[in-house]
Amino acid sequence: MARRNLFQPPPPPSSADEVAAGELKPRFPNTGAMSGVKSTLKDLSSNAVREIPADLIEEDGPRDRLAFPDSDVASLAASIKEHGQQVPIMVRPLADKPGRYKIVYGRRRLRALQSIGLAARALVRTLSDEEAILAQGQENSHRLDPSFIEKALFAAQLSDNGYDQPVILDALAIDKPMLSRMTKVARTIPETVIHMIGSAHGVGRRRWEHLADKIKDSNADLVQIASDLGLDKIPTSDDRFARIVDAISRSDKAASPTKSSPHMIVSDDGKTFAEVKDSPRALTVKMSKVDTPEFTQWMLDNAEVELKGLYEAWKSDQKFG
Known part of the structure; x- marks a missing residue:
């Protein structure tokens, strides 16, 4: 069944042929004052x-x-x-x-x-x-087509208000993957900050998604950062968006500790057999297949047992102080 076009007037009353065929029986005659009433009612529904x-x-x-x-x-x-x-x-x-x-x-x-x-x-x-x-x-x-972020907020509002997904997809003329992307952005970036930025018609989906990813990986208070920037003095929403991205990047850089140099582990016979690197997200142990290939292969074969042994030793130390 074709979808109802909401911009077209309602269909006119049944034709005289339908009335004659018995499909629709007229309740009132088309004469005098009653005809005027019927015309008025028809106008209201047109x-x-x-x-x-x-x-x-x-x-x-x-x-x-x-x-x-x-x-x-x-x-x-x-x-x-x-x-x-x-x-x-x-x-x-x-x-x-x-x-x-x-x-x-x-x-x-x-x-x-x-x-x-x-x-x-x-x-x-x-x-x-x-x-x-x-x-x-x-x-x-x-x-004028709304910007990506306006559509994203609209989609999130519709979802919050209980509209079914097919209705949201039809209203925005998008598919499910795009709806997922829009929802992710609208849920990740504080709405207060979005309103500070504005519609940003020149900023597309990819840049909004990039900002959302940066926020997920950051411990920074985005609302506070945006409030401190004086965005109301920046004339265009595209420029306000760029200023926010730059501020988040600088904040993350300032909050990250200085990268430490890798720690090289050297055996008693003078061979460097491992490199330990510490970062905010991981401790990485890298072993050389060139300098100590046999030991590296042995470690590969026995890593699970040896690491479990180290973990149990650490737990024992924790238990007995």
Whole structure:
């Protein structure tokens, strides 16, 4: 079955042929005052754009955009004031609040209309939560595409709000591997920091994933680092992203101990038979197959037994102080 196109008007009432065939029986005659009532009801269920006071429209629900800059809202408000609202928003009635509506898409336009006190030109649709999310995603596919991080946050919000995976995939027009990548980034990077950075349209998936990986491997307080950078003074979100990455790298470098030189182990007869290297993540023992090939092979054959013996000796030392 084809998916319902949420941007098309509902199908018109059954034709006269269907009525004549007995498939649909008219309840009222098409004459006089009743005809006018029927026309009005038909208009309400059609694709007609209605004017709704902006203060009757609520904005809560999953968002597919980060915060709008005040300058963008002011610029759009000035344009609407001069030329009118050219593109309608979409809303759906709130069943538990008669006379009030919930935004489906067009939040920036609604914010601009609210700022200048004008009613909103809106398409009114009775949609389920899933249909509303799909409409939101479809509308964005026809307009400025959200950045990767905006989509990632949107996907995480939908998941947190209990939407099924197929709905999220359809709303964002992505596949399961991409959803997994988006969710990983949105769950790893603190949302506070993402909002400090902004939409970053010039930063793609790979760079966001790289930042998420750096955060997972770091003990640094990313929120504190971002707060100390004065990001609000950096004009573009792409530059704010770059500043965050640079700060994390410098923090990790400063926190890492100076790399120690390998410790060479020399036998009584003067042969260097092993190299021990200490790092923040591992203690590595490297043995030369060139200088002491027989001993290296013996160690390979007996490593499990010898290492277990050393481990038990260490436990004994711990037990008796």
